Amino acid sequence: MTTPTHLPEIALDHVTFGREGRVILEDISVSFCARRVGIVGRNGSGKTTLSRVIAGLAQPEKGRVSVAGIDPARDRKGALSTVGILFQNPDHQIIFPTVIEEISFGLKQMGHDHLDAEKEALTWLTDYGVAHWAEASVARLSQGQKQLVCLISVLAMQPKVLLLDEPFSGLDLPTRAQLSRRLARYQGTLVHVTHAPEDLAGYDHVVWLDQGRVAGSGASADVLAAFVGEMTKKGEGNDLTDLSD
Ligand SMILES: Nc1ncnc2c1ncn2[C@@H]1O[C@H](COP(=O)(O)OP(=O)(O)O)[C@@H](O)[C@H]1O
């Protein structure tokens, strides 16, 4: 099968990232060019850190990161239209008091003037059937509604790559189904970070992280089968009692 050439390549070359003297990502080398990509691993395996590195929000001390030909940590302006990220917790993402301000912000950063950014933001809200949220205070929204605001903010910037960090955690089933439907419409590369392999059924490529290292990277069916096998084995063991160093 040939890879469609319009898809951006994401490549990490010997990437190492540490915090407070501790290595969190160790010698990560992966590359993929696919429409639907999963990053799977246990809690604490480094998934969030890896997604922040790909988004350019964290700069590795060793190695190189390339997303659609740019280094997202060094080229912050280029990164705005190249890679968007939806944080796990919308409260960590939202900075403005009203919905329209929140959604316009990214557009202004991309160079739209104030009026133009608000007009564009309103078009996106209308498209998602929530134009009536425009002047609402974000604090009044539910978690699922806040997450939708964050998603619309990121989509409005039309990034080539959209990273989602555990997008379904904390959402009830109907909200989850609605979010899935919206994500299915996204034409770019979706990188979905999750500890739950069932979220990644039908994906094109999966990277499996284990203790900050790549345990597998390839066709999703193969990597997910290996991951589930290993997790089942671990589930039968007793490593919950282990203290991590
Ligand atoms: N800012 C930080 N300072 C120190 N340790 C961190 C920091 N961020 C993450 N870690 C540690 O790095 C490891 C990986 O974290 P994370 O990337 O959040 O994993 P995951 O998203 O897979 O649960 C965890 O052990 C976590 O405690």
Ligand SMILES: [Mg+2]
């Ligand atoms: Mg995480």
